[in-house]
Amino acid sequence: MEAVPARARAYVACVAVAALLCLLPLPSVRTSWWELALLAALSAGCERAAARWRFAGTFHPVLLAGVFLLPPPAAALVALPGALLSPVERRPRGLRRLWRAAQLAVSVWAAARVHWAMGGRDAVVASDFPYALAPAGVAVLVLCLVLSMLDGGILVLAERMPARRAWHGLFLRSLGPVAVHGLAGLMMAVLWRSPYGPVAALLVLLPMYVSWWVFAQYHRERAAHQATIRALVQAVDIKDEYTRGHSERVGQASMMIARELGMDDDRTEVLRFAGILHDVGKLGVPTRLLRKDGPLTPEERRVIELHPEYGHEMVRGISFLGEARAAVLHHHERLDGSGYPYGLMGGQIPESARVVAVADAFDAMTSTRSYRRARPVGAALEELEKCAGSQFDPRMVTALARALARHGWHPAVTADETDGTGVPHPRPTVAGRHGVRR
Amino acid sequence: MSASRTSRRPPPLLALVHGCALLLALGALGCVLWTGLEERGTALAFGVLITVGELNRRSGPHVREAAPLGAAGALSYALLGENAGAPTHHGAAQVVTVVLAASLVGSVPHVGRGQGPTADQLARRVLTVGFAAVCFQPLYNQGTFTRWDGPAYALLLLALLSLTALCDAVLAAALAHSRTRWPFGPLLRDELRALLGIGSAVVATGAVMALAVAVAGLWALPVFSVPLLLTQLSVRRYAAVRSTYRQTIASLARATEIAGYTPAGHARRVAALSREVGRELGMSRPELTVLEYAALMHDIGQLSLVDPVPAGATAVLPLAEQRRIALLGGAVVRQTGVDAAVAVVVERQADPCREQPPAARIVRAVNAYEEKARDAGPGGPLTALEELRLGTAGDYAPEVVEALARVLSRDCLTSPVTG
Numbered sequence: 001m002e003a004v005p006a007r008a009r010a011y012v013a014c015v016a017v018a019a020l021l022c023l024l025p026l027p028s029v030r031t032s033w034w035e036l037a038l039l040a041a042l043s044a045g046c047e048r049a050a051a052r053w054r055f056a057g058t059f060h061p062v063l064l065a066g067v068f069l070l071p072p073p074a075a076a077l078v079a080l081p082g083a084l085l086s087p088v089e090r091r092p093r094g095l096r097r098l099w100r101a102a103q104l105a106v107s108v109w110a111a112a113r114v115h116w117a118m119g120g121r122d123a124v125v126a127s128d129f130p131y132a133l134a135p136a137g138v139a140v141l142v143l144c145l146v147l148s149m150l151d152g153g154i155l156v157l158a159e160r161m162p163a164r165r166a167w168h169g170l171f172l173r174s175l176g177p178v179a180v181h182g183l184a185g186l187m188m189a190v191l192w193r194s195p196y197g198p199v200a201a202l203l204v205l206l207p208m209y210v211s212w213w214v215f216a217q218y219h220r221e222r223a224a225h226q227a228t229i230r231a232l233v234q235a236v237d238i239k240d241e242y243t244r245g246h247s248e249r250v251g252q253a254s255m256m257i258a259r260e261l262g263m264d265d266d267r268t269e270v271l272r273f274a275g276i277l278h279d280v281g282k283l284g285v286p287t288r289l290l291r292k293d294g295p296l297t298p299e300e301r302r303v304i305e306l307h308p309e310y311g312h313e314m315v316r317g318i319s320f321l322g323e324a325r326a327a328v329l330h331h332h333e334r335l336d337g338s339g340y341p342y343g344l345m346g347g348q349i350p351e352s353a354r355v356v357a358v359a360d361a362f363d364a365m366t367s368t369r370s371y372r373r374a375r376p377v378g379a380a381l382e383e384l385e386k387c388a389g390s391q392f393d394p395r396m397v398t399a400l401a402r403a404l405a406r407h408g409w410h411p412a413v414t415a416d417e418t419d420g421t422g423v424p425h426p427r428p429t430v431a432g433r434h435g436v437r438r
Numbered sequence: 439m440s441a442s443r444t445s446r447r448p449p450p451l452l453a454l455v456h457g458c459a460l461l462l463a464l465g466a467l468g469c470v471l472w473t474g475l476e477e478r479g480t481a482l483a484f485g486v487l488i489t490v491g492e493l494n495r496r497s498g499p500h501v502r503e504a505a506p507l508g509a510a511g512a513l514s515y516a517l518l519g520e521n522a523g524a525p526t527h528h529g530a531a532q533v534v535t536v537v538l539a540a541s542l543v544g545s546v547p548h549v550g551r552g553q554g555p556t557a558d559q560l561a562r563r564v565l566t567v568g569f570a571a572v573c574f575q576p577l578y579n580q581g582t583f584t585r586w587d588g589p590a591y592a593l594l595l596l597a598l599l600s601l602t603a604l605c606d607a608v609l610a611a612a613l614a615h616s617r618t619r620w621p622f623g624p625l626l627r628d629e630l631r632a633l634l635g636i637g638s639a640v641v642a643t644g645a646v647m648a649l650a651v652a653v654a655g656l657w658a659l660p661v662f663s664v665p666l667l668l669t670q671l672s673v674r675r676y677a678a679v680r681s682t683y684r685q686t687i688a689s690l691a692r693a694t695e696i697a698g699y700t701p702a703g704h705a706r707r708v709a710a711l712s713r714e715v716g717r718e719l720g721m722s723r724p725e726l727t728v729l730e731y732a733a734l735m736h737d738i739g740q741l742s743l744v745d746p747v748p749a750g751a752t753a754v755l756p757l758a759e760q761r762r763i764a765l766l767g768g769a770v771v772r773q774t775g776v777d778a779a780v781a782v783v784v785e786r787q788a789d790p791c792r793e794q795p796p797a798a799r800i801v802r803a804v805n806a807y808e809e810k811a812r813d814a815g816p817g818g819p820l821t822a823l824e825e826l827r828l829g830t831a832g833d834y835a836p837e838v839v840e841a842l843a844r845v846l847s848r849d850c851l852t853s854p855v856t857g
Contacts, residue, residue, distance in 0.1 A: 129657035184665045187650055187658065194653040200592040203649075204662075206642035210635060211669035218676040225683040227775025228690060234773055235693050235741050283741070284696040310696050314689050320682040 004095060008158035012099045015150060019102040022076045022109035031074045038198065039066045039078045046205075047082035050212070060178055061208050063104070064185025065201070067112045067139055068124050069192060075112035079104035099154065107146035115139040124189045132186065140182035144175050184208050229273065232314075236282050240290040246363055249411040251275035253359035253400065256407065260399040261355075267323075271355055274324035278331045278356050281311025305340050308332055327352035331360060334391045354393040358384065358400055361392065366409070377409050451616040455609070459561035462568045463538050469531035476528045480521055483656045485540040487511040487663060492544025494670055495555070506640050506673070507666050508544065511659075512537040512563065513602065513644030514651070516571040517595050519578045522655030527579065530571035537567045558613050566606040573598055592649055599641045603633055619848070620717050628723045639669055690774065691734035699740040704808060709733040711845070712804045716797070718841040729797040731776055732783035736801050739767025739784070752788075753806040760788035791835040799835040803842060806834065819846060 043062040066078035083101035090096065115121070120135025122128070148170040155166035184204055192201040233247045254275030258268040282290060285307055289300055296304065312329035315321055330353035333339035335346055365380035375383075381401050388394040475481055491508025516533045518526055541563055545555050555563075577583060586594050607629035615622045633641075643666050650658035691705035712733040716726050737752065740763055752760055768785030772778070779797075786798045787805070794802070803826060810822035823846070826839045 127654040129654045129661075133661070180665055180668050183661050187646065187662050190654055190658075191646070191649060194649070195588045196592040196649050196653070197589045199589040200646065200649045203592070203596070203642045203646045207639040207646075207666055207669055210639035211665070211672050213635075214669065214672040214676050218672060218679055221676065221679045221683060224775040225679060225686060227773070228683065228686045231770065231774035232686070232690050232693065235690070235738070235770065238741055238770075239697075280693075281696070283693045284698065286698075314692055314696055317692075318682065318685045318689050320685075 004092060004158060005160075008154065009095070011153060011157050012095060012102065015106060016098055016102040019076070019105035019109075022105055023073055026073045026077065029071050029073050031071055035192075035198075036070060036074050036077065039070070040081050042202075042205075043078055044082040044085055046209075047086040049209075051087045060181035061184040061188060061205060063108055064111075064140070064143070064178075064182050065188040065192065067108055067115055067143070068120060068136060068186055068189035070112065072109050072112040072116060076105040076109035079108045103147065103150045107143050107150065110146045111139040111143040114142045124186075125193050127190050127194065132190070136182055136186045137179075140179050141175075144171055144178050148174055181208070229276065232280055233276055236279055239285075239287045240282055245411070246367065247276045247279060249363045249367070250278060250356065250359045252411060253362055254355050256403040257355050257359060257396055257399045260403040261395070270320075270322050270324050271327070271352055273321055274327035274352050274356050275359050277311070277315055277321070277324065278328055278360060279307065279311065280314055280328065281307035281309065283314070284310030305332070309341050323350060323352040326350040327356045329353070331356040333357070335393060336390045339391075349393075354396050358392050358396040361387075362400060363411075377404065451612060455565070455613060456557060456561050459564040462534060463564050466531040466534035466538075466568070469529070470535045473529075473531075476532060477521070477526055480518070480526065480656065481528065481532065481536050483659055484511055484515040484518075485536050485543075487659050488515075488537060488540035489544035490663070491670075492541055492555075493547065494667070495545070495548060505544075506636055506643075506670050507663060508541065509563070510640045510643035510647060510666060511663075512541075512567045513570055513599060513640070514647035516567050517574050517598060517644065517648040518651060519574075519583070519648070520652035523652070528575070529579065530568065530575045533571040533575065534564060534568050538564055558617075562606060562609055562613070565609065566602055569605055570598060570602045573601075592645070595645045595648055596641070599644050603637055603641050604630075607633055607637075621720055624717065624720045624722060631723070636669075636673060639666070687731055687734055687774075687776070690738070694737045694740050697741060699743070700737050701812065704812075705734050705737060708736065708801070708805050708808050711808065711842070712800050714845045715800050715804060715838065715841045718845050719796070719800070719837070721796070725797065728777055728779045728783065729800060731780045732771075732787075732797055733801050733804065735771050735774075735780070736767065736784055736787055736805060737763075738770045739763040739765070741770065742766040751809045753809045757788065764788045791833060791838075794835075796838075799838050803834040803838045807842060 039062060043066070046062055063075075063079055066075040069075075070078065080101050083104050084097055086097075086100075088096045088100075115135045115138070118135035118138060120132065120139065123132035123135060148167070152163070152167040152170055155161045156163050159166075188201045188204040191204065192198050194200065236247065237244050251272045252275070255268055255272040258271040263271070285304055289296075289303060292300070308329050308331060312325060315325050315328055318325075327350065329341070330344060330349055333342065333344045333349045333353060334357075335349070335354075337343050337345035362380055362384060365375050365383060366377055368374045381397075381404070384392060384397045384400070388397040488508045488511040491505045491511055494507060495505040515536065516530075518528075520526060538560075541555070541560065548555070583591065583594065608626065611622060611626040611629045614620070614625050643662070647658065647662055650662060654661075688706065691709075694700045695702050695704065709730050713726055713730050716729045721729065740752075743763070752763060755763075764785055764787050768781045771781040771784045783795060783797045783801060786794050787802050789798065791799050791802070806829075807819075807822050807826055810825055811818040823839070823843055826834050826842070827836075
């Protein structure tokens with residue numbers, strides 16, 4: 001854990017002082033203290049539940065209901081217990097807690113101040129729709145704005161991020177969720193002031209909570225799913241230790257090419273999976289053949305060349321892979337029609353397969369195999385350019401060269417290479433990797 | 439509940455439920471045609487809300503509440519007593535008519551794609567909304583609830599909605615029971631458990647919408663449907679990732695088949711049959727998922743073998759070798775990120791049955807049955823069952839073998855729909 005820079009500490013202290021200034025008029029504020037206590041307890045409870053279930057972000061509906069119901073200093077106080085008491089995972093814990101509390105107090109105060117000035121409180125009491133939406137909307141905007149400004153500041157000072165990157169998209173990304181929470185908070189505030197009282201207002205939280213819970217489940221399931229995809233690859237690694245890490249690296253190179261070609265995020269992700277899974281069909285090739293040292297007979301070569309079809313057979317049932325399935329089937333086709341399994345030519349070969357073919361060849365050349373040492377990145381690129389047009393799509397080769405020039409080649413060493421699960425991994429991971437980097 | 443009586447003769451319950459729903463719908467329609475619509479603006483607003491909810495419906499085998507927004511809108515219209523402080527006058531008949539009309543309109547695009555709501559879903563919707571409206575509207579319009587004001591009124595609505603949700607769960611379980619003849623108890627337990635999740639959100643939203651319209655008028659509908667649409671969206675994404683996850687697990691399971699270690703379709707057949715047996719033994723939905731995943735991946739340990747076991751028949755191998763393969767399989771499964779319970783089941787599939795968890799007993803027995811029965815020709819299943827019964831003393835749990843026999847005899851009589 002690196003130390004927090006002094007200027008970041010000073011920044012946090014300044015925001016904390018600002019928060020104290022916001023809370024200062026509290027003793028003179030006329031408000032109903034039990035309402036304040038109830039909202040603060042609710043907010044703290046939601047924070048704790050969120051931390052236990054590893055949700056990201058803050059449960060804003062309660063805070064926003066406070067903004068719409070209470071005078072500004074009281075609304076700022078609602079945010080404090082939740083932020084101060086909620087567990088923090090990363091060190092330094094005290095500083096992080098203080099930062100969260102001060103940041104929330106200041107932004108909630110600002111939002112409540114604007115809401116108050118626009119007469120939003122009377123609109124809530126009189127449930128004056130649609131006018132009540134206007135001050136609420138402005139308050140949500142202010143909350144988002146102040147939060148993202150303060151967040152950007154800490155990113156610049158503590159993480160030394162460039163200012164433009166720190167603020168870029170911070171506001172727009174937080175606006176959507178906070179606006180939805182704002183609508184729920186407004187409904188909560190209106191019901192709170194209605195004859196039905198806080199009981200009815202609490203009911204608003206239930207659907208929000210369920211939505212949140214489902215969202216967390218979604219993330220958990222997605223992580224598990226990714227692990228399963230990786231397990232598919234590891235099943236290949238069990239049979240053929242020499243390609244260890246090859247799949248992940250081809251995935252990374254395919255992703256770099258896709259980004260360089262300007263494909264959108266979804267397609268880039270699909271191409272990453274295409275790279276990861278391209279050799280999954282090797283599961284169907286007898287282990288003895290894969291591990292054979294020395295030259296293969298034509299018969300044996302034909303058996304190994306069946307692996308794209310085996311691979312396609314395996315993944316064709318996974319619908320989200322989309323065009324990655326075609327890439328698995330066709331990644332050994334060549335532009336001049338001399339590849340396998342179908343001998344497709346030029347444009348007949350799916351784009352995804354042309355991407356993976358280049359990524360596959362690049363990684364094969366830059367990593368050590370049983371029969372030869374790794375080549376440096378520059379030599380591999382030269383070789384690719386030589387074969388562009390006959391074997392590879394020149395567009396993909398150029399894109400790879402540009403991406404490598406811009407970002408370099410830093411193949412990620414996956415954590416699962418050092419697992420302790422008892423599956424036998426007799427041979428060590430690829431040696432001589434340092435020769436690969438430029 | 440008439441569940442035990444209906445388990446022998448399924449059609450009467452279905453016919454009864456559908457008939458009741460149809461009668462209720464026709465009666466309500468006739469009533470509305472006779473008296474005309476009260477407060478058309480409110481009816482239209484709720485109709486639009488329900489239609490929007492139905493348009494966002496998603497269907498699939500593992501979806502609990504296909505259209506939560508539609509359901510919540512329908513319930514809140516059934517319990518609507520005031521609109522911006524002024525009492526409403528619509529009766530139960532109007533509620534049923536509006537909800538049914540809006541549901542039908544909203545499902546038109548889905549019918550076009552062949553994924554419309556089933557007769558069961560429509561009947562449930564009509565009956566539950568009818569139940570809530572009949573409980574509430576006549577009493578409200580007579581002024582019985584005037585003494586219930588403030589928070590007590592909110593709690594009254596909540597209690598009514600909870601009662602409705604309970605009835606809906608019983609109805610859903612009974613319908614599923616009479617269609618599939620799976621045991622009623624676990625089905626009801628699954629329905630009740632689902633009430634805690636998306637069901638509670640629907641109930642709370644129904645109550646909140648009824649109260650919010652009473653306070654703030656019809657503006658409350660768009661304001662509060664946005665958060666619920668968000669819920670619907672996360673539920674949908676969750677369902678999507680779950681289904682792709684299943685597909686991936688199934689592909690991983692096929693790895694052994696493509697590698698030539700096991701015959702084609704073996705893992706899928708063992709999984710489908712294990713699921714049926716698990717259901718017969720009264721396992722809950724999460725337990726069934728663990729069982730299914732474990733059954734799909736039970737042979738994955740064979741990937742670590744350099745040479746395949748002849749025909750993939752592990753049940754005839756020496757016990758020590760079976761255990762070694764099971765342990766290797768468990769190690770692979772642990773890397774897949776599935777529930778650790780799945781790995782435990784895979785690891786212990788070759789243990790003596792007294793020490794096994796129930797899911798491992800099922801996988802072991804079903805796997806042995808599948809291997810024995812598959813090449814044995816027409817008389818194979820019976821011979822295989824007989825062998826399992828004889829081997830029951832140490833290897834295969836008697837209750838599992840009996841459940842397997844029941845499932846098999848049922849599937850021979852009815853159509854072989856599994857999975």
